[in-house]
Amino acid sequence: MPEERPTDAHLCGQLYATLEVLQRLADIGFRALGREESRQRAAKKPRTEMTVPLHTVGKSLYWARLRGHGPAAGAVFRSIPDLMPSARDLPATLNPDQQKEFLQGWQAQLDAIEKIRNETAGR
Template identity: 80%
Template sequence: MPDDLPTDAHICGQLYAALEVLQRLGDIGFRALGREESRQRAAKRPRTEMTVPLHTAGKSLYWARLRGRGAAAGAVFRQIPDLMPSTRDLPASLSEEQQKQFLQGRQAQLDVIEKLVREAGGR
């Protein structure tokens, strides 16, 4: 990545990771974002696949709190504003190279979130 700045594709992958973990903590939608096919679709078309989970992030936070995972979910939820891409909306589609960046961003953010959730006492 030029100048060590993450691309919007990478940032979208990071956002996806946060939404994925929120769904898992809240047991929302049978953890749809955790499925491989969901991840691959989102890497190709972030706007189509991530808009609804982004809109329902508060629901995931709510359900996680009810399940005793509020501290961990709150820590992840607070990351979302910093994980929004620089564009006005999520990208409509990503090239093959951008899809790789998306998946790299997702994995990098999962590593960050794992530590954050562990420190917050979540699962």
């Protein structure tokens, strides 16, 4: 039986975590995604809060590579297409239950990225 695709709210949380990690690897000044208040705003209004970071993801990848984090940033970057919601655009708003799904997706993606980092560090 095929695995069900996560909800758009969950995928938005995973996408947010991915963009957050890329900003952290890039170590550039606009790393706002790592702030709790930014994450809470994105959980309520993904389209408003995530569109600009999604548009500038190439900049994060570029700077992460310059900082010596190319392999990790590349692996994180390549996951983005699979994390895009099924709708044409990011959801404009999420209700309280969807906000919980967003945060669960965010945590699940951070855990998945950490697992990959640990596996590649052991090589």
